[in-house]
Amino acid sequence: xxxxTPSTVEPSExxxxxxxxxxRPSAIWVLIAGVLGxxxxxxxxxxxxxxxxxxxxxxxxxINPVLSCGxxxxxxxxxxxxxxxxxxxxxxxxxxxxxxxxxxxxxxLPRWYWAGLAVGTLLGTVFxxxxxxxxxxxIGALCPYCMVVWAVxxxxxxxxxxxxxxxxxxxxxxxxxxTWRWSLVALWFTAVLLLILVRFWDYWSTLL
Numbered sequence: 001x002x003x004x005t006p007s008t009v010e011p012s013e014x015x016x017x018x019x020x021x022x023x024r025p026s027a028i029w030v031l032i033a034g035v036l037g038x039x040x041x042x043x044x045x046x047x048x049x050x051x052x053x054x055x056x057x058x059x060x061x062x063i064n065p066v067l068s069c070g071x072x073x074x075x076x077x078x079x080x081x082x083x084x085x086x087x088x089x090x091x092x093x094x095x096x097x098x099x100x101x102x103x104x105x106x107x108x109l110p111r112w113y114w115a116g117l118a119v120g121t122l123l124g125t126v127f128x129x130x131x132x133x134x135x136x137x138x139i140g141a142l143c144p145y146c147m148v149v150w151a152v153x154x155x156x157x158x159x160x161x162x163x164x165x166x167x168x169x170x171x172x173x174x175x176x177x178x179t180w181r182w183s184l185v186a187l188w189f190t191a192v193l194l195l196i197l198v199r200f201w202d203y204w205s206t207l208l
Contacts, residue, residue, distance in 0.1 A: 019108035020166070026159050031100025033156040034093050040148040041089030047145075048073055048084045061144045066200045071141035077134045085131070089149060092124060096156065114164040121157045128153050132192065136199045150192070155185055 022030075047059040051073060061069035072078055078085055099117060102109060128150050135142050158181050165178070177184070197204065 018110055020111050020114055020163060021106075021108050022103040022163055024104070026163060027100065027103035027106075029100075029155065029159050030096060031104050033152040033159075034095075034097030034100045037089060037093035037149055037152045037156075038097055040145045040152075041086045041093055044069070044073070044086035044143075044145045045084060045090060048078075048086060063144070064203075066142055066203050067144055068141045069143040069145060072135060072139055072143040072146065075134075075139050077131060077139065092120070095120075111164065114160060118157070118161045118164040121153065121160050125153050125157045136195060142196065142200075151189075154188055158182070158185055 043061075047061065047069060050057045051059065051070065057070075059069040059073070061067070062071070073084075081088075095117070099109070128146075131146065132150055135146070162178060162181060
């Protein structure tokens, strides 16, 4: 008589592999991005409320004809979906901030969570670049607090995507992009700064 033992079905992915251990530098950066982004979005919201209450109010970030939050916040582009864009920033960066706190505390979140955050950050990056283009070539003014959001969103996309795509680094293309990610960020920032410099050169040249 032959005794057969029931086979054990192995899970397709062990629980330990479904969660991501984030390195401390990446965790700290996610936390910093959440703090800076949330602070900028909250300040913009307060300034917007002040303008709604008093049309003659001059925002604290209206520094000169180019760096002028007031000129930007009264445009349709500042309320794309019918409410101030900064409210979306408050929600989004609250999520980033909480994620950063958990990552710094070494709480391992599911890989799908990081993938979802990477997709959300990508959408946010596309949106802020559209706003940047509108600021440069349609509105003709820059919002300093908005620029803080631009500045943290770009590296945040790189960091979050690196975390989510860690298992794929065996792929040659992905590994190459991962290796040169900070160089790409530097080029990215350089391109944005050059666009700002060229667009408003008539004003910057008067300051020399």
